[in-house]
Amino acid sequence: MNIDTRIKFRHLLCFLEVARQGSLARAADQLAVSQPAISKTLKELEEILDASLFDRSKSGASLTEAGLAFMRYAGPCVQALRDGVNSLREGEYAAGTVRLGVLSTVEGLLVPEMVRRLHQHHPSLVVSVLTGPGAYLLSQLRVGELDLVVGRMTDNPEIHGLTFEHLYSESMTLVVRAGHPLLEEGADRRSLEGFPLVLPLAGTSIRKHADGFFVQSGISPPRQRLETLSLALSRRYVQSGEAVWIAPLDAVRLDLAAGELVELDLGFKEPGGSVGICSNASLPLSLAAQWAVETLREAALDYREGRLT
Structure with missing residues (x-):
């Protein structure tokens, strides 16, 4: 046969x-x-x-x-x-395309900076970004529909059989809008039950870390919750009300620097998870995907050393 x-x-x-x-x-x-x-x-x-x-x-x-x-x-x-x-269709795909799966953990800073640098060096490159839960993105990578997946995903069972490259560790943090009642002098910041809570979707890898944050702190999470992976929705909801958001630090770093969001200091830090690049070793990376990997490494180095703000 x-x-x-x-x-x-x-x-x-x-x-x-x-x-x-x-x-x-x-x-x-x-x-x-x-x-x-x-x-x-x-x-x-x-x-x-x-x-x-x-x-x-x-x-x-x-x-x-x-x-x-x-x-x-x-x-x-x-x-x-x-x-x-x-590749044989002259002109139609000359610019090249890199297809990225992007988790919410890196939407706020790392990936936008990577895309900016890529376009600076390769003006005709098309960067196609798909967002969503890690399990879905990794399944798309496995069947060849994506070139790379970027984010925090090492504890996702779908990563089995794929290749992961660590870039940096990132923790979760609790943030509220400027002027939030929990920021007032004398406020008990560990009493969160009276405020809405914004969490990642149930069943996602990052949600496990968010739940672990409350277990470690010994705090009971509020019953009133918004569960979403949308950074835009989470940010607007928190900035316009009294909700508390447990968010990846990368997602809110710029908001914190601008003073639009403020961290709630509970006296400890969540240990952090590994942010990195996942690829499918069964499929050789295209030239465009190789450019993306190199640029992600450069941007991640600047992130680790505090030069990316």
Whole structure:
């Protein structure tokens, strides 16, 4: 059996779309084919590989262990082929594109500075940024839809099998607007129950650190909460009211410097998590992605040494 000649591009596209959608019916809609055609293509691929790639049920299709192993190579293979075809289309992709997954931990300072420096040296480069929960971004990296993911993610189970490069450690902090009642002389800053709380979404890696902050302090978090990964929403909500925001320091560093937000000092610091770059070793980095990695390293060095403000 010659694997190289029997596996076709359509087999890989079908496999990846079913893995992405978790459903044969939704994958069929996305690929504009019938569900029987999807089933037939998957069956052909599984026969060629002599392995079952999906567990099928009424609720959908989930990857088996064999499917997970195959996905590590199928996604990068398809993306590499797309890149190769695009590189031959003179002019259409001449500027180059780097596709970044960006966690909220680095939206405020590191990534904007990286993009500014990249465009300073490579004016025609397109930087495409996707934000969202770490698990989703890492899954997109795994199937070749992203070149890099940047942020705080080392305790996310989706990082297994991917490559992580540490840039710096960053802690969480409690912040409020200037003039907040908790900043008044004599105010008990450990009594937060009477104020709304802004937290990262439940289930995200950064939320685990936020919850740990309260465990370490021995403070019961308020019941009234806004849970979001949106920095813009969090910032506006806190600046316009009396909410307390537990935020990554990078996200609020500029607001603190400008005096628009103020840290609540509870007498200790959250130990901090590792901020870094995650890549898929199965897929060689494009030149644009290599530029992004180099620039992130430079910006992170300035961040660590206090030159990035």
